[in-house]
Amino acid sequence: MEKFLSALIEGMSFGGVYALVAVGLVLAYKTSGVFNIAFGAQAFVSGAIYYQLHNRSEWPIIPAFLLAVVVAAPLVGAALDRMLFRHLRTAPPLSRLVVALGLLVAIPEVVGLFFKVTQATQYKGIVPGGEIVYRPLSGVAITRDDLSIILSAALVAIGLTILFRYTSLGLRMRAVVESPRLTELNGIRSDIVGTTAWMLSSFVAGLAGVLLPTVFQQVSVINYTTLLTAAIAAAVLASLTSIPIAFAGGIGLGILQQFVSRYLPTGNVFASNVKPSLPFIVLFVVLLFKRSLSYEQGLKDPLAGVDPPPPVPASAVRSRELTIGTRIFGFVVGTWWFYSVLFLWNDIWLDRTIRILIYAIIFCSIVVITGMAGQISFAQATFAGMGAFFSAQIATKQGVSVIAAIFIASAVAAVVGALIGLIALRRRGIFLALATYAFALFFDNTMVRYDWVGGGIFAIESQRPVVGPVDFARPVPGSTTRDTAFLVLVLVVLTLVGIAIIWMRNGTTGRFLDALRGSETAAASIGINATKARIIAFAVSAFIAGLGGGLLASYKIQFSSLDYKAELGLFWVVIVVTLGPRTVEGAIQAAAGFVLFQEWVLPTAIPWLYNHALPFADITAISIGWQQIFFGLGAVTYAKHPEGILESNKTASLTRVQGLIDRFKSRRDSEIETASV
Amino acid sequence: MTPLLELINVDARYGPFRALFDVSLSIQPGAVMALLGPNGSGKTTLARVASGLVRPSAGTVRFDGTDFSGSETYEFARTGIFHAVEGRSIFATLSVDENLELALGRGRSRTEVSEAKDVAYALFPRLAERRNQIAGTLSGGEQRMLSLARVLAEQPRLLIADELSLGLAPIIVDSVYETLAHIRDAGTTLLIVEQHVGHALAIADEAVVLAKGSVKYAGAAEGAAAYSTI
Numbered sequence: 001m002e003k004f005l006s007a008l009i010e011g012m013s014f015g016g017v018y019a020l021v022a023v024g025l026v027l028a029y030k031t032s033g034v035f036n037i038a039f040g041a042q043a044f045v046s047g048a049i050y051y052q053l054h055n056r057s058e059w060p061i062i063p064a065f066l067l068a069v070v071v072a073a074p075l076v077g078a079a080l081d082r083m084l085f086r087h088l089r090t091a092p093p094l095s096r097l098v099v100a101l102g103l104l105v106a107i108p109e110v111v112g113l114f115f116k117v118t119q120a121t122q123y124k125g126i127v128p129g130g131e132i133v134y135r136p137l138s139g140v141a142i143t144r145d146d147l148s149i150i151l152s153a154a155l156v157a158i159g160l161t162i163l164f165r166y167t168s169l170g171l172r173m174r175a176v177v178e179s180p181r182l183t184e185l186n187g188i189r190s191d192i193v194g195t196t197a198w199m200l201s202s203f204v205a206g207l208a209g210v211l212l213p214t215v216f217q218q219v220s221v222i223n224y225t226t227l228l229t230a231a232i233a234a235a236v237l238a239s240l241t242s243i244p245i246a247f248a249g250g251i252g253l254g255i256l257q258q259f260v261s262r263y264l265p266t267g268n269v270f271a272s273n274v275k276p277s278l279p280f281i282v283l284f285v286v287l288l289f290k291r292s293l294s295y296e297q298g299l300k301d302p303l304a305g306v307d308p309p310p311p312v313p314a315s316a317v318r319s320r321e322l323t324i325g326t327r328i329f330g331f332v333v334g335t336w337w338f339y340s341v342l343f344l345w346n347d348i349w350l351d352r353t354i355r356i357l358i359y360a361i362i363f364c365s366i367v368v369i370t371g372m373a374g375q376i377s378f379a380q381a382t383f384a385g386m387g388a389f390f391s392a393q394i395a396t397k398q399g400v401s402v403i404a405a406i407f408i409a410s411a412v413a414a415v416v417g418a419l420i421g422l423i424a425l426r427r428r429g430i431f432l433a434l435a436t437y438a439f440a441l442f443f444d445n446t447m448v449r450y451d452w453v454g455g456g457i458f459a460i461e462s463q464r465p466v467v468g469p470v471d472f473a474r475p476v477p478g479s480t481t482r483d484t485a486f487l488v489l490v491l492v493v494l495t496l497v498g499i500a501i502i503w504m505r506n507g508t509t510g511r512f513l514d515a516l517r518g519s520e521t522a523a524a525s526i527g528i529n530a531t532k533a534r535i536i537a538f539a540v541s542a543f544i545a546g547l548g549g550g551l552l553a554s555y556k557i558q559f560s561s562l563d564y565k566a567e568l569g570l571f572w573v574v575i576v577v578t579l580g581p582r583t584v585e586g587a588i589q590a591a592a593g594f595v596l597f598q599e600w601v602l603p604t605a606i607p608w609l610y611n612h613a614l615p616f617a618d619i620t621a622i623s624i625g626w627q628q629i630f631f632g633l634g635a636v637t638y639a640k641h642p643e644g645i646l647e648s649n650k651t652a653s654l655t656r657v658q659g660l661i662d663r664f665k666s667r668r669d670s671e672i673e674t675a676s677v
Numbered sequence: 678m679t680p681l682l683e684l685i686n687v688d689a690r691y692g693p694f695r696a697l698f699d700v701s702l703s704i705q706p707g708a709v710m711a712l713l714g715p716n717g718s719g720k721t722t723l724a725r726v727a728s729g730l731v732r733p734s735a736g737t738v739r740f741d742g743t744d745f746s747g748s749e750t751y752e753f754a755r756t757g758i759f760h761a762v763e764g765r766s767i768f769a770t771l772s773v774d775e776n777l778e779l780a781l782g783r784g785r786s787r788t789e790v791s792e793a794k795d796v797a798y799a800l801f802p803r804l805a806e807r808r809n810q811i812a813g814t815l816s817g818g819e820q821r822m823l824s825l826a827r828v829l830a831e832q833p834r835l836l837i838a839d840e841l842s843l844g845l846a847p848i849i850v851d852s853v854y855e856t857l858a859h860i861r862d863a864g865t866t867l868l869i870v871e872q873h874v875g876h877a878l879a880i881a882d883e884a885v886v887l888a889k890g891s892v893k894y895a896g897a898a899e900g901a902a903a904y905s906t907i
Contacts, residue, residue, distance in 0.1 A: 168782050171771070175779050178770050181730055184750035185760050187783050302765040306691075306730050 015254020073206025106632025384549025417542025
C-alpha cells in the first residue's frame with residue numbers, strides 16, 4: 001500500500017509536468033490551429049531567462065518570474081504570430097506543422113547564442129525553499145517544487161476551461177482558427193484575437209518552462225523536447241480539443257510511468273526498455289485506436305479563395321530552350337565537380353562528395369513521401385537506420401555480401417514503412433506525422449538496444465562491399481589509392497534512385513498521389529485507391545531511405561545510432577523542405593547543404609568572405625548552431641513557398657531569363673518579318 | 678441623397694489574375710439591387726470588394742459617403758454591412774448557439790445577447806431545436822437559415838447575399854426569398870448576387886449585369902432581363 005501510494009504521488013508530480021505541456025499544446029491547437037511542436041523550445045526560452053536572472057544574476061523570485069513568464073513569453077508569442085503565423089491562418093495544417101518544426105530547430109540555437117547551456121545546473125524553482133519535503137503519509141514524500149507544478153497545472157487547466165466555456169474571447173479564438181475572414185465579417189478583429197491566442201499559449205509555455213527544470217535540476221533543451229512527447233500523447237488523447245482530458249491524460253501518464261517502473265520486474269531487457277519508451281508506446285496506441293482522429297481536424301476555410309493562387313513550379317515557366325540550357329548547365333557543373341574531385345582536389349573533398357551523394361539518396365526518400373505524397377514523415381532517419389543496422393547485422397553475422405544485405409535490409413524497412421502506412425491509414429496530416437514520430441522515438445529508445453538490432457552494449461560495424469573483381473575497400477592511409485570506387489558506386493545508386501523517382505512521378509502512382517494531394521474525396525470518386533497509393537509511397541520511401549542508410553553505414557564502417565537519431569530525422573525534413581522537397585535536384589541541393597554548411601560554409605567560406613570583404617574584421621569560425629538557425633528559419637518559409645525557397649528563387653530567376661529570351665525572340669521574329677516584307 | 682454604397686472605377690485582382698475592370702455602381706438606401714452575370718463575370722469579387730474582403734487595386738469604395746477603400750474587413754462589418762458569403766457562410770466547427778453568439782455578441786451585454794438570440798430562435802424555431810448541434814452538420818437550407826437568422830436579429834444597414842439559392846431545393850429557395858423580402862421591409866438595403874435571374878429580378882428595383890469583369894448594364898430591374906442571356 002505504501003509503495004502504491006508513493007508511486008501515485010510521485011507519478012502525479014511527473015504527470016503535472018506532462019499535463020501542463022499537454023494543456024498548452026491543446027490550447028495552441030485550439031486557438032491558433034498550429035500543432036506547436038516548438039512548444040518545448042518556447043518553454044526553454046523562459047526557463048533560460050529565469051535561470052539567467054534568478055540563479056546567475058540573483059534577482060528575487062518575483063521580478064525574475066514576471067520578466068521571464070509574464071513579459072518575455074507572451075512577447076515571443078506575439079512576435080511569432082506577427083512575423084509568421086498570422087500569414088498562415090489559411091494555410092493547410094501540415095504547412096503550419098512544418099513551420100513549427102523549423103522553429104523547434106532554430107529557437108534553442110538562437111537562445112544558445114545568448115545563454116550558456118553548459119553548467120546550467122542547481123536550478124532553483126519559483127517557490128522559495130522548493131526542496132522542502134512534505135510527508136503527508138509514511139513512505140510518501142513530495143517536495144514543494146512538485147506541489148507547485150501540480151497546482152500550477154491544475155490552475156491553468158481550470159482557468160482555460162472557464163475561458164472556453166464562459167467567455168466570448170474563447171469563442172472568438174475558435175472562430176478565428178476556422179476562418180479569420182468569416183470572423184472579420186462579424187466585425188471582430190481577427191488579427192488581434194489571433195495575437196492574443198498566441199500570447200496566451202506562449203504564457204503557458206513560459207510557465208511550463210520555469211516549472212519543469214525543477215524536475216531535472218538543470219536547464220537543458222533536451223529535457224523540454226523529451227517531455228514534449230509524453231505531453232503529445234496526452235494532447236492526442238484529448239483529440240487536441242478537450243483541456244480537461246489533456247490534463248487528466250498528462251497526470252495519468254505520469255502515474256502509469258511510475259507504476260511501470262516500480263512494478264515491472266527489473267533485470268529484464270524488455271522491462272528496462274519499456275519504461276523510457278512508455279510515452280511513445282502510449283502515443284502510438286492512442287493514435288491507432290482513437291476513432292475520432294479519423295477526420296482531419298479543422299475544415300477548409302470557405303474564404304480561402306480570396307488569397308492569390310500558389311506559385312507555379314520552376315519547370316512550368318521555362319520553355320524548351322531554357323530547359324535544355326539548364327540541363328546543359330547542370331551537366332557541365334556536375335562534370336566539372338567530378339573532374340575536380342577525381343584529379344584536382346584532395347581526399348577531404350572526395351569524402352564530402354561521397355557523403356553528399358549518400359545523403360542525397362536518403363533525402364530522395366523525403367522527396368517521395370513529402371514532395372509527392374504530401375505527407376510529413378518524421379521516421380525517415382529511422383528507416384535509414386534500419387537499412388544500416390539490419391544490413392550490418394546480416395553482413396557480419398550471416399556472411400551475406402554487403403550489397404545484398406543492404407537490399408534485404410531496405411526491403412525490411414519498406415515492409416515496416418508499408419505497415420506504418422497501413423496502420424496509420426485513417427490518420428491524416430498531423431496525426432500521421434505524429435504516428436511516424438512516435439514510431440521513430442520508440443525505435444530509438446527501445447529497438448536499438450536489442451542485440452539483434454543495434455548490437456546492445458556492443459557497437460556493430462558494417463563492411464565495405466566486394467562485387468566480383470571490384471573491391472570497394474577503404475584505402476589504407478598513406479597509400480596512393482583513393483576511395484573513387486565507392487564514389488562511383490553511390491553515384492550509380494543515386495542515378496538509379498533518381499530515375500526510379502522520375503519514373504514513378506510520371507507513372508500512374510505519381511499521378512494518383514498528385515490527385516490525392518489535391519482532393520482525396522475527388523480522387524476517390526474517380527476510383528483512385530488512396531490506401532494503395534499511400535502504402536506504395538510509404539514503402540518506396542522507406543526502401544530508398546534504407547538504401548541510403550545502409551550505404552552510409554558501409555561507407556563509414558564504424559557507425560552508431562547517433563547517425564540515425566529521430567531528432568536528426570526532424571532536421572532532415574527541415575533541410576529538404578527548405579531547399580526543395582519536390583525534385584531529385586532538390587534532394588541533392590539539400591544533401592550538399594547538409595554536408596557543406598556545417599563543414600565548409602560556416603567554418604571556412606563565410607569567414608573568408610567576411611575577412612576579404614572587410615579587411616579590418618577578423619573572424620575565424622562561426623558557431624555550428626547557425627546551421628540549425630539558418631535551415632530552421634528556412635523551413636519557416638515553407639507555407640509561403642511549398643516548393644522550397646531555393647526552388648522559388650529559381651522560378652523567379654528563370655522567369656526573368658525567360659523574359660529576356662522571349663524579348664530576343666520577338667525582336668528576331670519582327671526582324672525576319674520586316675525582312676520578308 | 679447620398680448613396681449607401683458607392684463603387685467608383687474599381688479594379689480588383691487575385692495575384693496575377695485580374696477580376697474587375699473599372700466597375701462603378703451605387704445603391705440608394707432602402708433599395709434592392711440584383712447583381713447578375715454568368716459564371717466568372719466577377720459577381721463574387723464585386724461582393725467581396727463591397728464587404729472589404731478584397732481590397733480594390735484601384736478605385737474607391739464609399740459607404741454612406743465615407744471612404745472605405747483601404748479599410749479592414751472588420752471596419753466594413755462594424756458600419757453595418759453584412760456579407761453572407763457564397764457556399765458555407767457559418768462556422769462549421771461551432772454550434773448553432775455559438776454561431777449566433779459570435780455574430781450578435783459584439784457590443785452587447787450578456788442579457789442583450791440572449792434577447793437577440795431569442796429573436797432569432799423565435800423566427801426560426803427549427804434552429805432553436807438544434808441550438809447545441811454543430812453547425813457543420815446542419816442541412817444546406819438550415820445553414821442558410823442560420824446566416825439569415827442573425828441578419829434578422831441584428832438588421833444591418835446593407836446585406837450582401839451571395840448565391841443564397843445555390844444548391845437548395847426550389848421550395849426552400851422560395852422561403853429564402855420570402856425572408857429576404859422581410860429583411861428589406863425592415864429597412865435593410867440589399868445587394869443580391871444571383872445566377873437565377875428570375876428570383877432576383879422579382880424582388881429587385883435595380884440591377885447591374887456584369888460580364889468578364891465589366892459592367893454591361895446598370896439601371897432599372899426591368900431592363901436587365903434583356904441581358905440575362907449573356
